[in-house]
Amino acid sequence: MLLGELCDWIENHPESLQAVLNFLLYSLQQKNGLAAAAAIALTSICAACRQKMVCHISGLVEIARSLDSFEINNDLAIGLLKGISLILSRLHHTQLETSMREIISFQLQPLALMVENTTATLASVQKGERTDPAYWIDRACAVIRHTNPDIADGELHPTVQILTDAWP
Secondary structure, eight states: OHHHHTHHHHHHOGGGHHHHHHHHHHHHTOSSSHHHHHHHHHHHHHHHOHHHHGGGHHHHHHHHHTGGGSSOOHHHHHHHHHHHHHHHTTSOHHHHHHHHHHHHHHHHHHHHHHHHOTTOOGGGOOTTSTTSHHHHHHHHHHHHHHOOOOOOTTOOOHHHHHHHHHOO
8 A cells, every 4th residue: 555655756756667566466466455455556556657657558458357356346446447547548549449448348248248148137136246237337437437538529439439339
């Protein structure tokens, strides 16, 4: 958590960013309670160091892909997605759409599997758990809501095509 509190210092000392990110990625993968603190710190760093984090977007996409392997609750996962979305907003339009499409697909794939599962019943849905469609929709919506790129007049927001493609 201390690293998250140092996010302004990290913003002013970008030479430390790679080492901090490596440590946070290592910490996210730990099973001893450190993952939650790492998630909070990474979210803070994404918010404070938006432009400097752009070159780390591929690593952030991998973190979004791996969210369910970390020992963090859904609120922290949504927080991480919000932080990553702030970085998405800084990307060039093409890279933004590609990365955003990938991150949203990680959230919509489990939802699609639920819809296709003909044996599932309403009784099997546990509110706030992975069996709850809202669990996945909240995550996808966090990405959409917090990605605010500069869009020229007459240009569509990248989310429009992503949702059009995803929604049957």
